[in-house]
Amino acid sequence: MPHLYLVDGSGYIFRAYHRLPPLTNQHGEPVGAVYGYTTMLWKLADALHKADGPTHMAVILDKSSKTFRNDLYDQYKAHRPPPPEDLVPQFPMIRDATRAFSLPCIEEEGLEADDIIACYTQAALAQGWAVTIVSSDKDLMQLMTDPSVDMLDTMNNRTLGPDHVVEKFGVTPNKLGDVLALMGDSVDNVPGVPGVGPKTAAKLINEHGDLEAVLAAAPEMKKGKLRDNLIDHADNARLSKVLVTLKCDGGLPEPLDALELQGIPEAPLRAFLEHHGFRTLLTKLGQVADTPVETPAAPVAQDDEPACDHDAYETVVTQEALDRWVQVARHQGWVAIDTETTGLDATRAELVGVSMALHPNLACYIPIGHGGTDMFAEKPEQLSREAVLATLKPLFEDESVLKIGHNLKYDMIVLARAGLTVAPYDDTIVMSFALDAGLHGHGMDELAATHLQHSCIAYKDVVGTGKKQIGFGEIDLKTATRYAAEDADVTLRLWRRFKPRLPYESATRVYEMVDRPLVRVIADMEQAGIKVDAGVLAKLSEDFSARIAALETEIHELAGTKFTIGSPKQLGDVLFVTLGIKGGRKGKSGVYSTDVNELERIAADKDSPGAAIAAKVLDWRQLSKLKSTYTDALQAQINPATGRVHTSYSLTGAQTGRLSSTDPNLQNIPIRTEVGRQIRDAFVAEPGNVILAADYSQIELRLAAHIADVPQLREAFERGDDIHSITAQELFGEVNRDTRGRAKTINFAILYGISRWGLAGRLDVSADEAQAMIDRYFDRFPGINRYIAETTQSVRTTGFTTTLFGRKTHFPRIQSKVQHERQGAERAAINAPIQGTSADIIKRAMARMGPALAEAGLTEVRMLLQVHDELVFELPEGLVEAATLVIRQVMETAAEPVVQLSVPLGVEIGTGKSWGAAH
Structure with missing residues (x-):
């Protein structure tokens, strides 16, 4: 079957223009875009020629800015700024470049490139051909109504089909025009209906069938702004439908047969390259011309980027400039973004400005909240918050433009509170973690130093420290631009390094299928927060204070003297000097150690x-730590605007892949103690709702049974037996409270690579007895012993471990000559594949949970917390039964289809008015 490829040339041109620095040829002509376009087209044409499928190909361009749509609506694309001055003379040369490849370069007066693509698509389908449109433009997605039509997104190296349209817009391609008509397009100045976004538009079309049916039904809709807007702007909606509908009935400037793909003849391409002095590209033809050729400045390679030039960054303070940046970003297809705010808490911070970067040193800062907090303070020239957000909203929500950020969940929350959604996205902090977990930190400053050999401007150098510190909005715009635009610039540079590494270092799967989807999920969870009863906390603080005071009295009486219990020096002197306890050890400072291990030993x-x-x-x-960290601190952490506590999760906080949290740190609430339950009792549901806690049961032991291939444990889990009783029977020959407790300790300790001395301390036995238990355990479960040996040997060889999903955790100290460092790395490496796989599974469950609940009509069920192996939800009381079924199904099947486990995953679910009551 003939297969026609139609290249949307305009997208290539703008991507090429902004991909390279300004270049000139020996004739003094600007050729940066020409060089980039030639490189990109060559790569595409060569790849297609070598592939089995493509037989025909053409590049489609816009002839002029005025088309029949301008005759219908004189404001169509009226706000688009003209192309850059140095790009205009390159358009004819780009047409020459296309023809130099012996490819048809097609354009038609009065028609947009999209219309020409539509005409060729319909003509090819009529003859039974397959068609691939090389673009990711949403308007062209209307053409995928036939299964023989798809799209190739070269920027993301993916093929798009009708399913992509359904996923992104909520309708099939044949209904996409109706959705686009309702939502409008601020960049092309398609009016649409005010207040109707993609989700609302899709909902209306799915409910009523098409645009005319929606407009006809509007008078009968529930009174409100939506109904009024549909009635008042019906004519604009109909006009918009005409503007977004592709014209498919035009003639073909070139017949289909003339588009046959026949390779790249050398002669015309050589002549073109020699004319412009593209010496590097000439070498691809196998021989550089004998005549001397002046070479323009070489395009900047990823590993040879220019140093950050802070003076090159632009401060955007006019609508014209902002429109220009937005237009370039949309044509290019990706943009790095960052926000500047008034604080670190994303759920409370106010937006001060936004920075963007399109290319190294091509970055800008858009201030919106500068000038201080005093209403009489002088404000610098800057666009209004409303104007900036209205202009950025279509870009940030454009599915065809990739947004790139560093720790993007923070920006997502800040922007969501301002009414902006960010999608699709890449996050460089998560990319770094997927590639290099365990090797170094993943903060921007450290990554810039590690990968770019660049030292970022320190925040304290911009705003000051201590009493002299000022808010970011109070600094001058030049300083603010240097700092903020640098963040976006560095983020883009890191992305350019990390993105190509993912497939070559086998990190694509864990990044795309585990970590990246979680950025949006975590942002939503942090924004939702959880209600905390301040009264319960206050009562607990009072109770803890009394118990702490009583303990102090008892300790002083036992010691026979008063001393500061919180002072390691005074406590050490009491224990090892006054009481004369033997075996104390002093640190470098000469103070006796009183850490938890030492106190437990005594x-x-x-x-x-x-x-x-x-x-x-x-x-x-x-008790002191719980009081200061939770019962006291939580009261201060309740957001007055929401009445809820909003913990902050880190996707890179634990090197095995587990999530960590701060403000408050939920991971450190004691799990099985009465005090821990009392604290969890303060986390409550809103009236009419309940808390649902879903906890993976012994997931790490289950994964150990699968990974280490332990038949006894696998079969026990399949039968639903008590795994600790099974171990007790194997090790001690009988099951009672004591042997089961010891077996439970051993089961978990072994997976953490515990030593004979460590196990002896936990079980209160001698080291020899502990070693005998370990030997007996390995004898009964040889798979565990084999797994530990193989994992240790592997990590010594490679330097890293991997989870079942391919997550790498690096252990640079595995070859350390310092014994305790090496042994610590070995113990961590033994546990990493198991704990890391557990983390991957719960992350996959979290990413799938929202869509699964929505599909079941359970949109009122909200996932609020993730702690260890547990997910915590809030939901109306009447939805508990239905939600339980969905939540259990998602969690139990989270590993599939990527990983098929040989043991079932068990999930324990409980509900109650508080988190504590749900256990």
Whole structure:
């Protein structure tokens, strides 16, 4: 079957123009866009010629800016700025470049390139051909009504079909024109209906069938702004439908047969390259011409980028300039973004400005909140917040433009509160983590130093420190631009390095299927927050204070003297000097260690004179920490605007892939103690709602049974037996409370690579007894022993471990000559594939949860927290049964189809008015 490829040439031109720095040929003509376009087209044409499918190809261009649509509506594309001055003379040369490849270059007066593509698509389909449109433009997606038509998105190296339209716009391609007509297009100045976005438009079309049916039904709709706008702007909607509908009935400037793909003849291409002095490209033909050829400045390679030029950054303070940046970003297809705000808490911070970058050193800052907080303070020239957000909204929500950020969830929350959604996206902090977890940190400053050899401007150098610190909105625009635009510029440069590495280092799967989708999920969870009962916390703080005071009294009585319990020096002197406890160890400062291991050692020795003191100090420390970290701090962390606490999750906080949280750190609430339950009782549901907690049951042991291939454990999980009782029977020959408790400790400790001394401390036995238990465990479960040996040997060889989903965790200290560093790395490496796979699975469950609940009509169910192996939801009381079925199904099948486990995943679900009651 003939297969026609139609290239949307305009997109290539603008991408090429902004991809390279300004270049000139030996004739003094600007040729940066020509060089980039030639390189891109050559790559495409050569690839298609070598492929099996394509037989015909043409590049389609816009003849002029005025078309029949301007006759219908004189404001069509009226706000688009003219192309850059140095790009205009390159248009004829770009046409020459296309013809130099012996490819048809087709354009038609009065028609847009999209219309010409539509005409050729219909003509090819009529003859039974297949058609691929090389573009990601949403208007062209209307043409994918026939299964023989698809689109090739070369920027993201993916093929788009009708399913992509349904996923992104909520309708099939034959209804896309109706959706586009309702939502309008601010860039092309298609009016649409005010207040109707993609989701509302899709909902209306799906409910009523088409645009005319929607408009006809408007008078009968529920009274409100939507109804009024549909009635008042019906004519604009109909006009918009005409403007977005592609003209398919024009004649073909060149017959289909003339578009046959016949390779790249050398002679015309050589002549073109020699004329412009493209010496590097000439080498691709196998021989450089004998005559001397002046070469323009070489295009900047990814590994040879110019240094950051802070003076090159632009401060955008006019609508014309902002429109220009937005237009270039849409034509290019990607843009790096960053926000500047009034604080670190994304759920409270106000937007001060936005920065964007399109190419190294091609970056800008758009201030909207500068001039100080005093209403009488002088404000610098800047666009209004409303104007900037209205202009950026279509770009940030344009599915054909990739948005690139660093720690993008923060920006997503800030922008969402301003009414902007960011999609699609790449996040360089998550890319770095998928590639280099364990090697270094993933903050922008460290990555810039590591990968770009660049030192970023320090925030404190911009706003000051201490009492002299000012808000970002109070600094001058030149300084603000240098700092903010640098962030976007560095983000773009990091993306250009990380993106190509993903497939070559086998990190694409974990990035695309586990980590990247979670950025949006986590942003939504943080924004939702969870309600906390301040009264419960206040009562707990009061209770903890009394218990802490009582413990202090008891400790002082036991010691026979008063001292500051929180002082390691004073506590050490009491234990090792006053009481004379043996075995104390001093640090470099000469102070006795009183860390948790030391206190547990003393408390375990019932004959020690300090045993009771050590035990009570441990209790005192836990209560003091819980009071300061939770019962006191949580009251201050309640957002007054929402009445909820909004924890902040880090996707890169734990090197195995687990999520970590701060403000508050939910991971450190004791899991199985009464004190921990009391704190969780303060996390409550809104009236009429309940909290649902869904917890993976013994997921790491289940994964160990699969990964290490342990038949006894696999079969026990399949039968639903108590795994710790099975282990107790295998190790001790009987099951009772004591042997089961020991078996439980051993089961988990072994997976963390525990030493004989570590296990001895946990079980209160001698090191020899502990070693005998470990030996017996390995004898009963040889798969575990084999797994530990193979994992340790592998990580010594490669330097990293991998999860079942391909996540790498690096262990640079695995070959350390320092024994405790090397042993620590070995213990962590043993656990990393298991804990990392567990983290991957729960992340996949989180990413799938929203769509699954929505598909079941459970949009009122909100996922609020992720703690260890548990997901916490809030939902109306009447939806518990239905939600339980969906949540369990998603969690139990989260590994599939990428990984097929040989053991079932168990999920325990409970509900209650509080988080504590749900357990």
